[in-house]
Amino acid sequence: QVQLQESGPGLVKPSETLSLTCTVSGDSISNYYWSWIRQPPGKGLEWIGYIYYSGSTNYNPSLKSRLTISIDTSKKQFSLKLSSMTDADTAIYYCARGTVTVGNFDYWGQGTLVTVSS
Amino acid sequence: QSVLTQPPSVSGAPGQRVTISCTGSSSNLGAGFDVHWYQRLPGTAPKLLIYVNSNRPSGVPDRFSGSKSGTSASLAITGLQAEDEADYYCQSYDNSLSGHVFGTGTKVAVL
Numbered sequence: 001q002v003q004l005q006e007s008g009p010g011l012v013k014p015s016e017t018l019s020l021t022c023t024v025s026g027d028s029i030s031n032y033y034w035s036w037i038r039q040p041p042g043k044g045l046e047w048i049g050y051i052y053y054s055g056s057t058n059y060n061p062s063l064k065s066r067l068t069i070s071i072d073t074s075k076k077q078f079s080l081k082l083s084s085m086t087d088a089d090t091a092i093y094y095c096a097r098g099t100v101t102v103g104n105f106d107y108w109g110q111g112t113l114v115t116v117s118s
Numbered sequence: 119q120s121v122l123t124q125p126p127s128v129s130g131a132p133g134q135r136v137t138i139s140c141t142g143s144s145s146n147l148g149a150g151f152d153v154h155w156y157q158r159l160p161g162t163a164p165k166l167l168i169y170v171n172s173n174r175p176s177g178v179p180d181r182f183s184g185s186k187s188g189t190s191a192s193l194a195i196t197g198l199q200a201e202d203e204a205d206y207y208c209q210s211y212d213n214s215l216s217g218h219v220f221g222t223g224t225k226v227a228v229l
Contacts, residue, residue: 035218037220044207044220044221044222044223045156045164045207045209045220045223046220047217047218047219047220049217050218058216058217059217060215060217061215061216061217094163094164098218102152102154102169102170103151103152103154103210103211103218104152104154104166104169104170104209105154105156105164105166105209106166106169106175108163108164108165109163110162110163111163
């Protein structure tokens, strides 16, 4: 069974950089794209971006200038760095596995709440 | 930044049928991109419910069905059960944004 687990700080100060890591278990990291998705309180889901196992990336244009997603295939981990955090970035952050041929997200992590506050 | 529009809420009595619409545009659903549906139970991560318009992953009851036509898609729940109370989201790909997009989300209430 594929499992994804997010890890990282639950509290980030305004203007700082958020760093989250997602660890994948139960299957190969190859041949999928690995995504970050978030949900602000009381709002809907927002796709943040993804990285293919080869390292190519695709980012949400609204976050692109602040976003870096990287992958470490040897550790079966991928990571998110989002800079210049503001209140608007407070959200539950999910990592998810995306299927290349279908375009959906078939496995999700449990999510981690990130709060931006001084 | 949702470009897929869903009704905020739908409700029905146990056993009834409810449908959730997902309206897109020529850059996503209308461009031929598939739609997928997710169920988010309170306090849990979203779960894939329907993929490629009308397919159910293993373990999803056949009470859930999906369809797509043109720039719209819909999710139907027949024989509504209390455990179906959740938020439901559609998702697709958008050419203009060159990325994935989610619907605005619909809360299903079982009366």
